[in-house]
Amino acid sequence: METRRVQETTAALVxxxxxxxxxxxxxxxxxxLAAQLRQIGVRLRRVLVVADVVGEIGEAVGDVAGRHTYVxxxxxxxxxxxDVTMAGVAAGLGxxxxxxxxxxxxxxxxxxxKTNEHLLAMADLPEGARLEFAPGDPFxxxxxxxxxxxxGVPQYxxxxxxxxxxxxxxxxxxxxxxYTTKEEPAIAGLLADAEDxxxxxxxxxxxxxxxxxxxxxxxxxxxxDPADADAVRDHLVQHLGPEAVARVG
Amino acid sequence: METRRVQETTAALVxxxxxxxxxxxxxxxxxxLAAQLRQIGVRLRRVLVVADVVGEIGEAVGDVAGRHTYVxxxxxxxxxxxDVTMAGVAAGLGxxxxxxxxxxxxxxxxxxxKTNEHLLAMADLPEGARLEFAPGDPFxxxxxxxxxxxxGVPQYxxxxxxxxxxxxxxxxxxxxxxYTTKEEPAIAGLLADAEDxxxxxxxxxxxxxxxxxxxxxxxxxxxxDPADADAVRDHLVQHLGPEAVARVG
Numbered sequence: 111m112e113t114r115r116v117q118e119t120t121a122a123l124v125x126x127x128x129x130x131x132x133x134x135x136x137x138x139x140x141x142x143l144a145a146q147l148r149q150i151g152v153r154l155r156r157v158l159v160v161a162d163v164v165g166e167i168g169e170a171v172g173d174v175a176g177r178h179t180y181v182x183x184x185x186x187x188x189x190x191x192x193d194v195t196m197a198g199v200a201a202g203l204g205x206x207x208x209x210x211x212x213x214x215x216x217x218x219x220x221x222x223x224k225t226n227e228h229l230l231a232m233a234d235l236p237e238g239a240r241l242e243f244a245p246g247d248p249f250x251x252x253x254x255x256x257x258x259x260x261x262g263v264p265q266y267x268x269x270x271x272x273x274x275x276x277x278x279x280x281x282x283x284x285x286x287x288x289y290t291t292k293e294e295p296a297i298a299g300l301l302a303d304a305e306d307x308x309x310x311x312x313x314x315x316x317x318x319x320x321x322x323x324x325x326x327x328x329x330x331x332x333x334x335d336p337a338d339a340d341a342v343r344d345h346l347v348q349h350l351g352p353e354a355v356a357r358v359g
Numbered sequence: 360m361e362t363r364r365v366q367e368t369t370a371a372l373v374x375x376x377x378x379x380x381x382x383x384x385x386x387x388x389x390x391x392l393a394a395q396l397r398q399i400g401v402r403l404r405r406v407l408v409v410a411d412v413v414g415e416i417g418e419a420v421g422d423v424a425g426r427h428t429y430v431x432x433x434x435x436x437x438x439x440x441x442d443v444t445m446a447g448v449a450a451g452l453g454x455x456x457x458x459x460x461x462x463x464x465x466x467x468x469x470x471x472x473k474t475n476e477h478l479l480a481m482a483d484l485p486e487g488a489r490l491e492f493a494p495g496d497p498f499x500x501x502x503x504x505x506x507x508x509x510x511g512v513p514q515y516x517x518x519x520x521x522x523x524x525x526x527x528x529x530x531x532x533x534x535x536x537x538y539t540t541k542e543e544p545a546i547a548g549l550l551a552d553a554e555d556x557x558x559x560x561x562x563x564x565x566x567x568x569x570x571x572x573x574x575x576x577x578x579x580x581x582x583x584d585p586a587d588a589d590a591v592r593d594h595l596v597q598h599l600g601p602e603a604v605a606r607v608g
Binding site for chain 1: 377397403404441473478548
């Protein structure tokens, strides 16, 4: 098997989420982030949902930081005692926490005489943290090394991600789809063989259970090389037989 | 600080999910499982979403299996080449794969002459796997040690979980809620102090951003000891002041 010619750009997401783990809130950030990253050629490769506990956040961050091009965290960035994401990130990256002077000034300017020690604690960031600003936005997005700290509330998760989107650089993946009327058991051998045709091609198989659908299985073909993706898709169509292909994409 | 008197019962979920990581499908199993587990006193403590790759599944399973009372996996249990959950579970638990005779007989009975090697491969299970049956269900749910293998499609995830629900034993958690009209910055100190009142009490703080809401922050108080949960809730209500409490639960 030949080696892959291009290195894939990957990302991990660490969700700091007691509210997700308790079932109180259903995550809405994972599919959104995955789709956004795909558009710029970054593959979301792992998600961890951990409790709002410094040690657990640190372990998760430490586990993924060195293995992925980018790491995102969501949640746990407010002023209360359970907002421990920054301390967890610092632990995970092996950095100390330090009061960030520029961030402190922003907090004082925004809250005026309402400023208190809990609000100022939001300016305690991992050493070396960078502040990324968007025009007109009073507060920055915090980045540390290859890690970006995002809020958990979907509305703010999205607006903050949009602030740092321009900093990300990916390797776009070519994606092809074949919708077949055959059932999975009948095509399992074909898919296994087809994946070995070209190195670095990934084939996914997604059966549908809705009998009203015009196909039984959606087959996805992905590769960093568009020619490889085309070749494997064409191979699938040929071996399924045109009568068993509802459509291609 | 006194030590906690009762050991918490915890669980982890490993989602085998290229379709989640690609953004093609939004997870619906995490909140459902979390809520079900809560009802029987099991706390979902960690979720990992990994790619459909044996090594990554194995690493995730190995990481959580020894640390939680129960582990659940979802997805990757069909007959195609990308259904590698069983091999990943075996790797994670340090077990060999072996053809399970009883499962093989079930497959042959269900598929008859359509039986092929890809279908039979579904009977290759980690050594020591147990089959859990529900009345009228042609196929069992597979369990290995403290780990339960569930399908990814929500409809089947739920029906399979219901098969093994009776096997799970938890330690119910008392949960109280206080809905306050105060903002997070104003109550951060109170919450931090209140959590230290009784050992083993966890306080969560969930701001709402909908201005039409009759409260600004939902405070959750959880403890294995109902008396502790009550005491901390009452402390919060007293110190917030009745005029700042929209309601309690």
